[in-house]
Amino acid sequence: MPAALRICFVSMHTSPAAVPGTGDAGGMNVVELAQADALAALGHQVDLVTRRSHPDDPDTVELQRGVTLHHVDAGPRTPLAKSAIDDHIGEFSAGLARLAPPDVVHSHHWMSGVAALPVARTWGVPHVQSFHSVAAPPGSPLSAGEPPESPRRVPGEAAVAKESQAVVAISAAEAQTVIDRCGADPDRVSIVSPGVDHTLFRPLAAGEERWNATGGEDAWPRGYVLIAARLEPLKGPDLAIQAVAGLDAEIRPHLVVAGDASSAFASYGRELHAMVADAGLSDGVTFLPAQPRPELARLLRGARVLLVPSHSETFGLVALEAAASGTPVIAASAGGLREAVAHGVTGQLMDSRRPEDWSLALTRLLMVPGLLARMGAVSRVHARRFDWGWAAQRLVAVYRQLLDD
Known part of the structure; x- marks a missing residue:
């Protein structure tokens, strides 16, 4: 049986433990944490590394067996807007370098990759990048109404797309974006679709009342x-x-x-x-x-x-x-x-x-x-085609291929 891996998930811009409730953009934090849980279920060790955003954040906390969260000092110990966090990439990179080297570093979002890529090189381990979102071209319909991007983002995305040993996209659409817009080598891009917690997300059971803000079935007769x-x-x-x-x-x-x-x-x-x-x-x-x-x-x-x-x-x-x-x-x-x-x-x-x-x-x-x-x-x-266990197996296949190479 192949040896268990130690994988470092780097998520600089927000704590993976603070999972938002909308299932969307937070959605990406949902993806990171679900992937970590599924990898741990396969017997691997996952270290989640994020920026300390509160004075009481502990250095290390075990979230579950096989998943450990590490907080690294980078800037003030307070929540910061994403546009301000990348001022502290260097500090975060230095804090990451003080941790024990893993077998693989997997960065989530561009800032994390910019911080972690040089550390992975120093450790002599592969670096894998997931973007979750890519900057819209200036003046495009996608950028309308959005706050201005950090001037570091576009060159940072291109650097980690081109220099990482692998890029993991969540969909074919994202794979196309990182290839066309960021210059990633198609031979280094893999698609690992997300999963669903089918125990949590299930159909309405027989006799189960639908959610209603007023608590009464008759309040919204048309649902x-x-x-x-x-x-x-x-x-x-x-x-x-x-x-x-x-x-x-x-x-x-x-x-x-x-x-x-x-x-x-x-x-x-x-x-x-x-x-x-x-x-x-x-x-x-x-x-x-x-x-x-x-x-x-x-x-x-x-x-x-x-x-x-x-x-x-x-x-x-x-x-x-x-x-x-x-x-x-x-x-x-x-x-x-x-x-x-x-x-x-x-x-x-x-x-x-x-x-x-x-x-x-x-x-x-x-x-x-x-x-x-x-x-x-x-x-x-x-x-039912989308399963976190399957996603974890695909990730492990990507990691092992890099280690074999």
């Missing part, structure tokens, strides 16, 4: 549709609101918006509330903060439809979690969402961003007899 994402322009919550507003009142379900505004878009939540009021939907929309994973799962299995109107997604994990919950998805035909959603089978992919087209698609799913039930049944079959 609810859901968007679960950070409240920022890239995620398109304004389009979700406009799509629901465009429905005939006789068929319009409630809209639940679950997610927090990031520090870069502190006023965006207020703008969305104003949009709801202007549309006359104040009684038809419920805003929730980002939800813990169990509550997100409860929301998903109770929703009639999940809306994912993002301008761009490397995968769109929440769409896959909805599928495992038996909930059809209407999503933008963008990035990895084309792989998470089987068009016309588990949901609808939209090339248009016109609200009236989204309203029409939503009307069809809600009104065609039996359509939601049929899509929900196939969605569960579709989601």
Whole structure:
């Protein structure tokens, strides 16, 4: 039997232990932690290394058997905006170098790679890079409304894409992006799709009540549709609101918006509330903060439809979690969402961003007899193809190939 590996997951910009509840961008932290857990289940040791963002963060804490979290000092011991964290890449790199060398270093996000790549070289071990997102070209539709990128990001992404021994993408769409935009060697790029916790994300059980903010089944007689994402322009919550507003009142379900505004878009939540009021939907929309994973799962299995109107997604994990919950998805035909959603089978992919087209698609799913039930049944079959154990085996294959080489 091959020897167990010691793998160092480097995630500089946020603590992998602080898993957000939306299943989306946080989604990426969900991916990191789920991959670490699955690798540990195969008998490997995973060290998660992140920046200390609170004075009480311990140097080391065991999250579970085989998964240990390490905090490294880099800048003030407080949360920082992503745009400020890369000022402390050098400090983080120095702190990382003081840890025991692993067999493989696997960096998540570009800042982590810039910090960890020289350390991996010093240790004489392979460096693997995962991006999770890549900077949009300046002036592109994807960058509209987004805060300015750090001037270090684009050259940093190119450097780690070209100089790492391997790049692990989460979807074919992301693989294409890192090859075309960052210059990664296609022979060094592998795709490892995410998995789903099928115990947590499951269909509504017989007799189980759907989630309802008021606690009463009769409060929303037409049920609810859901968007679960950070409240920022890239995620398109304004389009979700406009799509629901465009429905005939006789068929319009409630809209639940679950997610927090990031520090870069502190006023965006207020703008969305104003949009709801202007549309006359104040009684038809419920805003929730980002939800813990169990509550997100409860929301998903109770929703009639999940809306994912993002301008761009490397995968769109929440769409896959909805599928495992038996909930059809209407999503933008963008990035990895084309792989998470089987068009016309588990949901609808939209090339248009016109609200009236989204309203029409939503009307069809809600009104065609039996359509939601049929899509929900196939969605569960579709989601079973995605498993964290399988993802861990693929990662180990990538690591061992590098070590053999």
